[in-house]
Amino acid sequence: MTYRREAFCLEQGFKVFGWEWDLSLKDIGDSRIFEFGDFRLNEREQLLLKRGEPVSLTPKAFHILMVLVESHGHVVLKEDLLKKVWSDTFVEESNVTWNIHSLRRALGETGTVKFIATIPKVGFRFVAAVTEVGKEAQTKEPSAPALSIQNPSVAVLPFRNLDRDSDSEYFSDGLTEEVINSLANIQGLRVAARTSSFAFKSKDMDIRQIGQTLGVTAVLEGSVRKSGTHVRVTAQLINVADGYHMWSEGFERQIDDIFKIQEQISRSIAEHMITGLRLSSRKSFAAKHTTDFSTYNSYLLGRFFWNKRDGEGVKKSIEYFQGCLKTDPKYAPAYAGLADSYNTLGLYRILPPHVAFAKAHWAATKALEIDDSLAEPYTALGIVHIWYNWKWYEGEDSFRRSIQLNPEYATAHQWYALSLPVMGRIADGVSEMEHASRLEPLSLGIRSTLAWTYYLSRQYDLALTKAEETVGLDSAFLLAHFYLGLICVQKKLFDRAIEHLGVVAEGTNNLPITVSALIFAHAAAGKRRKAQQLMQHLRELSKQQYVSAYDFALAHTALEQFDEAFDALERALDERGWMNHLHVEPMLDGLRNDPRFPALLRRMGVE
Numbered sequence: 001m002t003y004r005r006e007a008f009c010l011e012q013g014f015k016v017f018g019w020e021w022d023l024s025l026k027d028i029g030d031s032r033i034f035e036f037g038d039f040r041l042n043e044r045e046q047l048l049l050k051r052g053e054p055v056s057l058t059p060k061a062f063h064i065l066m067v068l069v070e071s072h073g074h075v076v077l078k079e080d081l082l083k084k085v086w087s088d089t090f091v092e093e094s095n096v097t098w099n100i101h102s103l104r105r106a107l108g109e110t111g112t113v114k115f116i117a118t119i120p121k122v123g124f125r126f127v128a129a130v131t132e133v134g135k136e137a138q139t140k141e142p143s144a145p146a147l148s149i150q151n152p153s154v155a156v157l158p159f160r161n162l163d164r165d166s167d168s169e170y171f172s173d174g175l176t177e178e179v180i181n182s183l184a185n186i187q188g189l190r191v192a193a194r195t196s197s198f199a200f201k202s203k204d205m206d207i208r209q210i211g212q213t214l215g216v217t218a219v220l221e222g223s224v225r226k227s228g229t230h231v232r233v234t235a236q237l238i239n240v241a242d243g244y245h246m247w248s249e250g251f252e253r254q255i256d257d258i259f260k261i262q263e264q265i266s267r268s269i270a271e272h273m274i275t276g277l278r279l280s281s282r283k284s285f286a287a288k289h290t291t292d293f294s295t296y297n298s299y300l301l302g303r304f305f306w307n308k309r310d311g312e313g314v315k316k317s318i319e320y321f322q323g324c325l326k327t328d329p330k331y332a333p334a335y336a337g338l339a340d341s342y343n344t345l346g347l348y349r350i351l352p353p354h355v356a357f358a359k360a361h362w363a364a365t366k367a368l369e370i371d372d373s374l375a376e377p378y379t380a381l382g383i384v385h386i387w388y389n390w391k392w393y394e395g396e397d398s399f400r401r402s403i404q405l406n407p408e409y410a411t412a413h414q415w416y417a418l419s420l421p422v423m424g425r426i427a428d429g430v431s432e433m434e435h436a437s438r439l440e441p442l443s444l445g446i447r448s449t450l451a452w453t454y455y456l457s458r459q460y461d462l463a464l465t466k467a468e469e470t471v472g473l474d475s476a477f478l479l480a481h482f483y484l485g486l487i488c489v490q491k492k493l494f495d496r497a498i499e500h501l502g503v504v505a506e507g508t509n510n511l512p513i514t515v516s517a518l519i520f521a522h523a524a525a526g527k528r529r530k531a532q533q534l535m536q537h538l539r540e541l542s543k544q545q546y547v548s549a550y551d552f553a554l555a556h557t558a559l560e561q562f563d564e565a566f567d568a569l570e571r572a573l574d575e576r577g578w579m580n581h582l583h584v585e586p587m588l589d590g591l592r593n594d595p596r597f598p599a600l601l602r603r604m605g606v607e
């Protein structure tokens with residue numbers, strides 16, 4: 001195993017290190033496998049298993065665990081850990097402490113030392129009995145996994161809505177999403193994520209090309225037609241290798257039997273795709289959280305509008321999720337949807353933090369009280385803990401639990417990645433975000449967020465490339481324009497920055513976060529008068545709607561009004577509004593040499 005390091009040194013005097021892992025197989029050679037307790041540690045696969053189930057670890061935590069296990073029974077000095085895990089890189093000793101804490105949580109230590117003992121002021125010892133069970137030989141040249149029925153995988157394309165009424169499209173989209181969720185619970189079947197599948201909606205492309213793009217063996221496509229109280233669903237499964245139909249079937253039911261239709265489609269695909277898999281050995285299909293069709297119908301509408309990811313759409317989604325709970329107060333997915341919606345309004349700085357995140361926390365907690373097997377509420381809680389409560393350990397635990405429940409849930413990886421820089425682990429955040437992108441390579445939101453993660457780690461060339469690619473895929477996707485504008489400011493491409501941010505301002509009716517970014521871009525370009533005009537506009541907006549103090553802090557920093565900037569940051573700290581990336585946000589570099597800046601970090605607990 002080798003590592004390549006790039007260091008990004010800031011003029012303001014602190015360093016952020018980005019790591020690129022080189023896992024070329026010719027470097028790894030044979031892979032060692034260790035067992036201890038209920039765990040199995042595989043060096044080559046970078047994998048820790050507990051009773052056969054994967055345990056989520058960051059790359060650095062995994063490397064530390066390998067070092068400790070290799071030296072089990074002996075003390076490993078802190079200095080040696082720093083040298084081996086962060087070779088040729090200056091990091092604080094607190095990085096070791098943090099990762100040891102994460103490892104203990106991952107290994108299930110809750111007070112009693114079972115695996116890792118601390119030797120005060122010296123280092124650590126792995127105290128559990130360790131057995132090296134053998135080595136796995138690795139061929140020199142890696143080969144891609146064969147696309148065969150022995151390794152079944154499927155992409156579910158959005159079911160076509162054949163109704164004349166375009167307003168019922170939410171129903172066909174919702175059916176598609178539920179079939180995806182049902183299939184994802186089948187053991188032995190890999191299912192392409194919803195976002196990746198929906199990227200091909202309304203696009204006339206060859207099925208084999210779609211399958212190859214998503215790396216699946218088969219593609220499911222179908223249609224939905226509603227007529228009065230009846231619904232007809234047709235579905236066909238196509239083999240990517242040759243384009244031939246493997247299976248097709250039609251389902252006609254009363255519309256309130258839609259749950260049975262979903263399960264029949266899922267079972268039929270499983271039976272035709274998974275050779276030799278007995279249905280008794282599979283995981284259960286999607287849980288029937290409700291048998292009331294009107295509740296389910298409202299839920300589909302809620303998710304439909306939430307997926308638009310704009311302010312008005314999210315507000316509509318809340319109305320529909322609340323409608324679900326009027327007809328079925330125990331419908332856990334609706335509470336999860338509410339949590340996602342309120343978190344979105346808080347993260348977009350549309351609602352005050354104490355309103356948005358408190359409602360998200362309540363809704364996520366209610367969802368888990370009803371069904372603690374859902375991954376989505378744990379991700380929602382992780383966001384609340386990290387972005388509002390500033391409870392770093394609780395937040396990380398929530399993200400890890402979500403990923404444990406559904407390792408393919410890319411959104412959990414996405415928000416976990418954005419939370420890691422808060423804890424001073426920006427390189428781990430980049431690695432986690434890249435993993436989310438691999439899970440959903442066609443997700444515009446995840447691609448955009450990956451660009452922003454590169455931006456936070458000062459890898460501006462990578463950030464620019466990724467943001468440009470995303471805008472190229474969909475020029476109407478405003479989030480990509482927003483991040484591209486911020487990146488262009490740092491690249492001193494000021495005209496382009498103003499152009500992209502202007503697109504976002506027009507498309508969002510001058511959302512305050514966009515106005516503050518435009519102030520920064522104009523000020524950086526030397527257009528101070530225009531920046532001051534926009535500052536006045538931001539003040540006027542604050543009289544009509546909520547404007548985060550953090551947005552004022554960014555604007556004052558751009559205009560070099562540093563006293564006003566610190567006053568705004570003090571207010572933002574009091575309201576806990578978007579302070580998490582304070583120590584890595586490039587737009588705040590002008591404040592870092594001021595002694596008031598580290599004082600803010602200390603108050604947040606993120607020194």
